[in-house]
C-alpha cells in the first residue's frame with residue numbers, strides 16, 4: 397500500500413469526472429507535490445493503522461539528518477527522535493480519527509546528535525480507504541533560542557532597572573509615566589500607582605516646569621537626542637528635590653522614538669552645600685568690599701590730611717636752605733641733614749600725590765582731558781625731568797627712536813607726561829650703574845606705541861601679570877632697597893586705559909632688562 401497513491405486516488409474521487417476536471421486534478425496534485433517538497437516544515441505521513449512511515453518530505457530529512465530509506469516503513473514509535481507524547485505504540489493508538497493534536501517545544505535529536513526543539517502537529521485524515529496521520533514538524537530551535545536570549549536580557553535589564561542607584565522612569569510618547577524603579581519611588585516618595593496617574597511635569601517644581609516640558613518634547617521628536625538638565629521636583633511630602641535629569645528617546649525597530657527614558661539623580665545634598673557655600677562666599681565678598689571701602693576712605697583721608705603738612709614742610713625746608721645759603725653755612729653735617737630732609741620730603745610728597753590719585757580713581761573722580769598732543773614734545777619734557785636721576789645713576793639715555801613722521805595722539809598731555817616720567821624713573825631706578833634706557837615710538841594703524849626699554853634687573857615671567865596691581869612691588873635682593881610705593885604702574889594703567897590705550901610689560905626674565913609699552917589712539 398502506498399499512502400501517497402491512496403491519497404492521490406481519494407483526491408481524484410473528489411474532483412473526478414469530466415476531462416476538464418481531470419486536468420484540474422492533475423494540476424492540483426502537482427501543486428500539492430510541489431508544496432510537499434519545498435515547504436520548510438517537516439512532513440511525515442504515517443499509516444494510522446500500522447503506524448509505519450509511508451512518506452517524508454526533504455525538509456524533514458534535512459532536519460533529522462536522515463536519508464529517506466532510514467525512515468520508510470519504520471514504525472513511528474520506534475523512531476528514537478520522536479520521544480515524549482508518541483514514544484509508545486499505545487500513545488500513537490490514542491490519536492483519534494478526525495482529531496488534531498499539537499505538541500509544543502518537543503526536544504528531539506537529529507541523527508548527528510544535534511538537539512532540536514520542534515512543534516509537532518498531528519492530523520488524522522482518510523486517503524481512499526486508508527487512515528493517514530500527518531505529522532507536521534516545525535523546527536523552532538532558533539526561535540526558542542532568541543526567546544530565551546530575549547527573556548534573559550529582559551531579566552538582566554529588569555534587575556539593573558530595579559537595583560539602580562539612579563531613579564528611572566519609562567515614559568510613553570503621550571508623556572504618561574508607565575513604569576518607575578524603586579529608586580525613583582524612593583527619591584520622589586511616589587509609588588508606581590501614584591506615578592501612573594501623573595506626568596513628569598505634574599511633579600516638576602514650578603520654576604522648572606517649562607524646562608522639563610521642553611526637553612521631554614525635544615527628546616520625543618528626535619531619535620538621537622540626549623538631554624540633560626539640573627531640575628527641581630516636588631516630592632509627595634511637598635519636599636523640594638534637586639536632581640540631575642537625563643532624558644533620552646528609546647527607538648523601536650522602525651528607528652523612531654518608541655518611549656522616553658528619564659533618569660534622575662538626587663543631588664539635593666550637593667545643592668544645599670553649594671547654596672551654603674555661595675551664601676558664605678557672598679557674605680565674605682560683602683565683608684571684603686566693606687573692608688576695602690574702609691581702607692579706601694582711610695587712604696583718602698590720610699593722604700588729604702598729609703598734603704598740607706607735607707607742603708608746609710617742603711616750603712619751610714626751602715626757607716631753611718635759603719637762610720643756610722645766605723649765612724654761608726657749609727658744614728658737612730648740616731649739608732647732609734639738608735639732603736636727607738630734601739630727599740624724604742620729596743618721597744613723602746610723591747606718596748601723598750599718588751595716594752590721592754588712587755583715591756580719585758577709586759571714587760571715580762579721576763579725570764583725563766584728551767586733546768591733540770605731540771608725543772615727541774611730551775617725551776622731551778619727560779626726559780628733561782628725569783635728567784638729574786640719569787646723572788646720579790650714570791645711565792645712558794639713548795636717542796629717542798622716532799619714525800620719520802610721527803602722528804599726534806588724542807590724549808591728556810599732562811597725564812601722558814606723568815606716565816612716561818614714571819616709566820623712565822623706573823627704567824633708571826631698576827637699572828645697573830652704566831646701563832642704558834631707550835625710548836622708542838612705533839606707528840600702528842590707528843594707534844601709536846611708545847616703549848621705554850632698559851637694560852636693568854628685568855622681571856620674572858610670573859611677576860609680569862601682577863605689576864599693574866595696587867601696591868605691588870617685586871621683593872628680591874636686587875630691588876628691595878629701591879624706594880617706591882608700588883602705585884605708579886597701577887595709576888599708569890588707569891590713566892592709559894581711560895584715554896583708550898593699553899599698557900603692558902615685557903621682559904626676558906631676571907637680569908635681562910625690561911620694556912614697558914603703552915599705546916594711545918592717533919588724533920583724527
Ligand code: ADP
Pocket residue numbers: 818822823826850852853854855863868869870871875879880881882883884885886910
Ligand atoms: P614703584 O616703582 O614706586 O615701586 P611702580 O608701580 O612704578 O612702583 O612699579 C611697581 C614695581 O614694578 C616696582 O616696585 C618694581 O618691582 C617693578 N618694576 C617697575 N618697573 C620696572 C623696571 N623697569 N624694571 C624692573 N622692575 C620694574
